[in-house]
Amino acid sequence: MTIVGVLALQGSFNEHIAALRRLGVKGVEIRKPEQLLNVASLIIPGGESTTMAKLAELHNLFPALREFVKMGKPVWGTCAGLIFLANKATGQKTGGQGLVGGLDCTVHRNFFGSQLQSFESELSIPELVSSEGGPETFRGVFIRAPAILDVGPEVQVLAHCPVSSNSNLHSSSSGEGKKEKDAESKVIVAVRQGNLLATAFHPELTSDNRWHSYFLKMAGDVEESSSSLESIGVNNSRFERSKSDLPIFI
Numbered sequence: 001m002t003i004v005g006v007l008a009l010q011g012s013f014n015e016h017i018a019a020l021r022r023l024g025v026k027g028v029e030i031r032k033p034e035q036l037l038n039v040a041s042l043i044i045p046g047g048e049s050t051t052m053a054k055l056a057e058l059h060n061l062f063p064a065l066r067e068f069v070k071m072g073k074p075v076w077g078t079c080a081g082l083i084f085l086a087n088k089a090t091g092q093k094t095g096g097q098g099l100v101g102g103l104d105c106t107v108h109r110n111f112f113g114s115q116l117q118s119f120e121s122e123l124s125i126p127e128l129v130s131s132e133g134g135p136e137t138f139r140g141v142f143i144r145a146p147a148i149l150d151v152g153p154e155v156q157v158l159a160h161c162p163v164s165s166n167s168n169l170h171s172s173s174s175g176e177g178k179k180e181k182d183a184e185s186k187v188i189v190a191v192r193q194g195n196l197l198a199t200a201f202h203p204e205l206t207s208d209n210r211w212h213s214y215f216l217k218m219a220g221d222v223e224e225s226s227s228s229l230e231s232i233g234v235n236n237s238r239f240e241r242s243k244s245d246l247p248i249f250i
């Protein structure tokens with residue numbers, strides 16, 4: 001049985017493990033450096049990246065995580081996990097925070113505002129659309145989410161999210177960044193660089209398994225033939241939730 005490591009310091013690791021289980025894959029909780037030796041791929045969940053970084057330091061996990069990434073092992077970061085993987089983060093708390101790095105991009109923490117500005121959006125993600133049909137979009141759940149401000153040449157952009165140009169987003173960034181954002185009226189919210197995958201939103205909080213399947217396929221854990229929509233458990237069920245149902249990661 002395929003085993004995927006899920007960093008389990010804080011945040012939505014249980015939800016990732018449940019999503020993997022739905023695909024017949026075992027997710028194991030990773031809390032210590034030596035546990036990384038037992039897994040071939042890793043998910044870094046959403047949560048609160050400053051807290052997660054403090055816990056990672058406490059458990060002396062950073063060197064092992066950086067080594068894992070350097071070895072080219074598949075790693076997927078969601079939300080706070082994306083921040084962990086980025087080479088550069090802005091909007092950090094005073095004193096900054098430890099990053100694993102490896103993903104050639106600049107990420108802006110809390111780009112969309114506070115917990116109250118959390119939202120859901122139908123995202124167009126061509127990589128997830130199957131030739132066999134199925135949903136054209138993916139429902140992105142953004143909770144105090146970051147956005148990716150720029151990417152290096154090796155980085156493939158998988159999804160953008162529209163932003164309204166008159167909104168108060170990105171308030172802590174430089175005026176220049178804001179101008180750029182206004183001009184584009186969309187920001188990058190999902191990327192891939194080789195074996196690194198990052199999403200600013202939370203696929204593990206939906207019943208749509210396509211991102212998990214995509215990661216497993218990328219990690220070579222799922223045969224191409226078993227990735228048809230039926231076998232990967234894609235369903236069209238949409239979920240509705242109120243903002244008060246959203247997990248609080250701050």
Ligand SMILES: NC(=O)CC[C@H](N)C(=O)O
Nearest residue numbers: 046047048049079080144
């Ligand atoms: N949903 C999330 O993972 C939120 C990330 C959080 N805003 C942070 O900066 O760490």
